[in-house]
Structures are given as C-alpha cells and as structure tokens.
Amino acid sequence: MDKLVIEGGVALKGEVRISGAKNAALPILCASILSDEPLRVSNVPHLRDVTTMLGLLAQMGIAVSVDDRLGVELNAQALDNPEAPYELVKTMRASVLVLGPLLARCGKARVSLPGGCAIGLRPVDQHLKALEAMGATIAIEHGYMQATAPRLKGARIIMDLVTVTGTENIMMAATLADGQTVIENAAREPEVVDLANCLKAMGAKIKGAGGDVIKIVGVPRLHAATYRVMPDRIETGTFLAAAAATGGEVRLRDTRASILDAVLEKLREAGAQIESADDCINLHMPNGLRSVSLRTAPYPAFPTDMQAQFMALNSVATGTALMTETIFENRFMHVQELRRLGARIEVEGNTAVVSGAGHLDGATVMATDLRASASLVIAGLIARGETTIERVYHLDRGYESIEEKLSRLGARISRVR
Ligand code: UD1
Numbered sequence: 409m410d411k412l413v414i415e416g417g418v419a420l421k422g423e424v425r426i427s428g429a430k431n432a433a434l435p436i437l438c439a440s441i442l443s444d445e446p447l448r449v450s451n452v453p454h455l456r457d458v459t460t461m462l463g464l465l466a467q468m469g470i471a472v473s474v475d476d477r478l479g480v481e482l483n484a485q486a487l488d489n490p491e492a493p494y495e496l497v498k499t500m501r502a503s504v505l506v507l508g509p510l511l512a513r514c515g516k517a518r519v520s521l522p523g524g525c526a527i528g529l530r531p532v533d534q535h536l537k538a539l540e541a542m543g544a545t546i547a548i549e550h551g552y553m554q555a556t557a558p559r560l561k562g563a564r565i566i567m568d569l570v571t572v573t574g575t576e577n578i579m580m581a582a583t584l585a586d587g588q589t590v591i592e593n594a595a596r597e598p599e600v601v602d603l604a605n606c607l608k609a610m611g612a613k614i615k616g617a618g619g620d621v622i623k624i625v626g627v628p629r630l631h632a633a634t635y636r637v638m639p640d641r642i643e644t645g646t647f648l649a650a651a652a653a654t655g656g657e658v659r660l661r662d663t664r665a666s667i668l669d670a671v672l673e674k675l676r677e678a679g680a681q682i683e684s685a686d687d688c689i690n691l692h693m694p695n696g697l698r699s700v701s702l703r704t705a706p707y708p709a710f711p712t713d714m715q716a717q718f719m720a721l722n723s724v725a726t727g728t729a730l731m732t733e734t735i736f737e738n739r740f741m742h743v744q745e746l747r748r749l750g751a752r753i754e755v756e757g758n759t760a761v762v763s764g765a766g767h768l769d770g771a772t773v774m775a776t777d778l779r780a781s782a783s784l785v786i787a788g789l790i791a792r793g794e795t796t797i798e799r800v801y802h803l804d805r806g807y808e809s810i811e812e813k814l815s816r817l818g819a820r821i822s823r824v825r
Contacts, residue, residue: 410804412797412811414788415820416770420656422817426644426663427453427808428478428637432602434502435576436637437461439606440470440482441509442583445632447610450479452637456805460500464492468506487514494520494551500805504532505573507553508581511544516556521548530736534574538565542578542585562587562626570595570706575622576603582624583612591622597707598667602638609633639663642713642779643807645671648691649714650786650814652680653721657692658817665689670710674700674718678725699727699764704735716742716783722762723751724790731760742780745773749787749795770795778806785810789819796824 428451437458440447452458452474462480466472469488473481490510497503497520510517522532536546536553542565544557562585565578575595580603582589594600596618604617610630616622644663651658652675665672665684672682675691677700683690699722704712712735722729723746733739740760743753749768754761770793775781781803788795797803800823803810811821 409798410800411824412785412788412800412803413822413824414770414785414795414797416768416789416791416793416795418789418818418820419654420651420658420789420814420817420819423659423661424647424813424816425661426639426647429453429599429602429640430455430457430806431572431642432599433458433637434461435505435573435580435599435603436606436635437465437480437482438505438509439580439603439610440465440484441468441487441506441513442580442607443610443630443632444485446481446483447632448479448481448634450477450634450636452478452480453640453808454478455808456801457500457502460496461502464496464503464506484513490514490517492519497522501530502573504535505577507535507555508539508577511539511555511557512560512581512584515558517553519553519555521551521553532574534567534569534571535577538567538574538578538591539581541565542581542589560585562589562624564590565592567591567593569593572597572600575600579604579614579617579622579624580607582626583607583614583630584628585624585626587626589624589626591624592620594620594622595706596620598638598641606633606635609635639667641667641671642711644668644689645711645714646717646782646786646807647813648672648675648680648689649717649721650789651691651817652678652693652697653724653786653790655693655697656817658690660689662687663689670708671714674702674710678721697721697725699725699729699762701730703732706735712736712739713779715739716779717786719743719746719753719760719762720783720786720790723753723765723768723787725764727764729762731762733758741776742783745776745780745784746787748773749791751787767792769793772796772798775799775802778802782807785814789814
C-alpha cells in the first residue's frame with residue numbers, strides 16, 4: 409500500500425490548476441444511462457472514484473471511451489445489464505446514483521445496498537421513499553435493492569432531510585417520468601446545479617436547481633450532449649486551507665470563488681487575504697493564523713467535506729475553536745491521528761474543541777477516509793520534521809495528483825510505493 413512522506417515546515421507558494429469536481433462528475437457520468445445517444449463529458453478529474461464509476465457503467469453494457477484530455481464519451485445504446493454489484497458499491501457509495509437513471513431508462517434495476525461506511529451509517533431511505541412515491545416497487549433481497557417500474561410517474565416529494573445524492577437520483581429519474589415531479593427540501597449544492605445543467609443540455613426540463621424546490625417535467629427521451637464539469641470546490645478549499653495553514657501565498661486557476669463563499673469567509677476570519685477574478689482565487693497570509701469556530705451544514709453553509717482540513721489548520725492557530733459536525737455522526741476520526749502529531753483536541757458529542765498548539769511534530773499517521781486524509785496532509789505540511797501518512801488510497805479516491813500539485817507549490821512530499 410502506498411504511503412506519503414512529508415517533510416513539513418515549508419510555506420506553500422505558487423500556482424496550481426484545480427480539477428473538475430468529483431461530486432459533479434460522478435452523477436453526470438450516471439446521467440449517460442438516461443439516453444441511447446452519446447454523452448461527451450469534459451474536465452473529468454482523473455480519480456479512483458471516477459475509474460470505479462466508469463467500470464460500473466461499462467459492465468452494464470455502456471460503451472466508454474476516455475481521451476487523453478480529461479474527456480469521456482459514454483454511449484448507453486446497448487445497456488443490457490441494469491445492475492450495480494456489491495463489489496463496486498462497497499468501495500464507492502456514490503454507485504447508488506445509478507438507481508434512479510436505471511429505473512427510468514430500463515424500468516428495472518438491481519443495486520447493492522451500500523451498507524455503513526467509516527464516517528457514519530449513511531442510509532438510502534430517502535432515495536427509496538421518493539422512487540416509491542413515483543410508482544416504483546422496491547424489495548430488498550439478499551443485500552440488493554430490486555426495483556421495478558414500467559414507467560415512473562411524476563410526484564410531489566418532500567425530502568425528510570437534505571440529501572445531495574438523494575436529490576440527484578430523483579432528479580435524474582424524474583427527467584423521463586410521466587408528468588411533473590416536484591422535489592421539496594432539495595439539496596442546493598452547486599453539484600446538483602451542475603448535474604441539472606447537464607441534464608438540460610440532454611433535453612430535460614428542469615427548473616429551480618440551486619433552490620430548495622426543484623421542478624422536473626418528464627420527457628419521452630433525452631438526446632446527445634456535450635458537457636464540461638464544474639471545478640472542484642472541495643479541492644479548491646483544501647489547497648486554500650493548506651496555503652493558509654502554512655502561511656503561504658497561492659493562486660488557484662480554473663476554479664470559482666462563488667462556489668465556496670462560506671469557506672472563503674472562514675479563511676478570511678483565520679487571517680487570510682483573498683482576492684478572486686473570473687476563474688482564479690489568490691490567497692496570502694499577511695499576519696498570523698487565528699482559530700475559527702464553525703458548524704457544518706448543507707450548502708450554502710460550511711461543508712462537512714472541509715471540516716477535517718480546518719481542524720488541521722485550527723491545531724496550530726492562535727486561540728480555541730469549536731467545531732460542530734451536523735451532517736455525519738462519525739466524522740472525527742482524524743482527531744486521534746492529529747493528536748499523534750501533538751494537536752490539542754477534545755471531543756464532546758458532535759463538537760470538537762481545538763486549542764491551538766502553536767506547532768505540530770511529525771509522526772506516522774493513518775488515513776481513515778477521504779477528507780480525513782486531506783487533513784493529515786495539511787497537518788504534515790505544517791508539522792516539524794517528517795510525517796508518514798499510511799493508507800493514502802483514500803486520498804486517491806478524491807484528489808487528482810495531490811503530491812504533484814503540492815510539490816509544484818514547494819512542498820517536500822513524496823509517495824512511497
Ligand atoms: C454527498 C457527497 C459527500 C458529502 C455529502 C454531504 C457525493 C458523491 N458525495 O454525499 O462528499 O460529504 O454529500 O454534503 O456527492 N441520509 C439519510 N437518508 C438518505 C440519504 C441521506 O438519512 O436516504 C443522511 C446521511 O446519513 C447524512 C445526511 O443525510 O447524515 C446527508 O447525506 P447526503 O447528502 O445524502 O450525502 P451523500 O449524498 O451520500
């Protein structure tokens with residue numbers, strides 16, 4: 409298993425390009441299921457989760473071709489196996505995004521239940537409830553969701569809680585349903601908007617994406633389209649947090665400030681000076697790093713996917729921060745590892761109290777999930793001496809060439825295979 413070795417203490421300086429968003433690319437690739445004509449997607453990030461998704465779509469009978477310029481073409485004309493096996497779903501929960509499109513296009517689907525994952529239970533009851541309201545019959549058999557629906561019917565769906573992939577699954581299913589579907593209490597994440605824009609390019613009729621009520625009027629079929637994936641706001645936030653924590657100065661290209669306002673606000677509170685233009689963000693740290701308290705919540709509030717990275721930053725900032733996690737019940741697994749580097753963190757229920765320790769010292773730590781890994785990388789960049797991060801395969805699921813990008817910013821980081 410690969411490890412990352414970081415020699416800390418270097419302030420990040422320079423310019424890097426931000427990749428396409430993982431969490432937009434995954435549902436957009438699934439949208440190809442909805443049409444028998446090709447979908448061409450550009451700015452697809454080169455990540456393990458994307459490779460897993462392409463493998464999943466290919467085994468369904470979808471023709472997949474990948475070019476050397478981050479472009480993917482998918483043609484689902486010969487789709488004949490509407491199934492997502494356990495072996496793939498267990499490695500990537502987002503596989504559940506094939507359920508809605510398969511039901512809509514094929515009238516049936518067999519998708520493994522995702523089960524628990526490291527950061528919490530993460531059930532899919534809201535996905536199922538909504539599809540049943542649209543006329544699907546769903547049975548759970550031998551660990552699989554066995555769903556059928558000759559043709560889905562539009563329905564009014566009130567989500568009990570805000571779910572990102574739940575909203576995306578239902579929005580995709582509704583594009584081919586009979587009549588109008590209204591999703592209330594919908595997720596407002598920019599990735600939901602990106603998927604809606606791709607579906608619209610394919611001929612879907614969708615209004616309100618980005619708000620909490622989305623209306624979709626079903627059409628008989630969707631057609632060929634070309635679509636460019638939005639920039640990754642979590643990768644953007646991670647590089648900015650790393651730059652702020654190390655007292656650096658960076659320029660991030662091919663990204664947009666408007667998709668991460670809550671994160672930028674917290675970075676400013678931490679002492680960063682940030683300027684943005686159309687497609688780039690500049691950050692520098694004129695003064696010292698200050699602690700920032702925060703509470704994760706659905707978009708546009710502070711994202712749960714940035715909580716761990718800010719905990720690394722708070723570990724060395726001046727002051728004490730209260731960090732409350734409201735989305736996932738077990739998303740503090742990085743705390744133990746950060747403590748091994750000298751961080752002073754107490755956890756009480758879903759709140760972590762982080763007292764700035766002034767500095768961290770390098771040690772060997774273990775990555776437990778995707779964003780926890782990113783926080784350990786930031787901690788390693790700040791720490792004195794050498795930090796070894798084990799199990800970096802988590803990081804490869806969601807960050808494209810992270811060590812190359814960090815090296816370009818001056819970090820002393822290498823991969824040991
Ligand atoms: C997506 C993101 C993930 C991010 C998360 C929250 C993708 C591929 N992943 O995950 O990076 O951390 O949003 O912003 O886009 N829930 C239920 N029942 C359901 C669905 C969800 O109880 O049917 C709960 C979950 O357990 C969780 C909360 O709702 O506590 C939010 O989860 P959700 O928004 O669905 O997360 P994902 O879409 O899986």
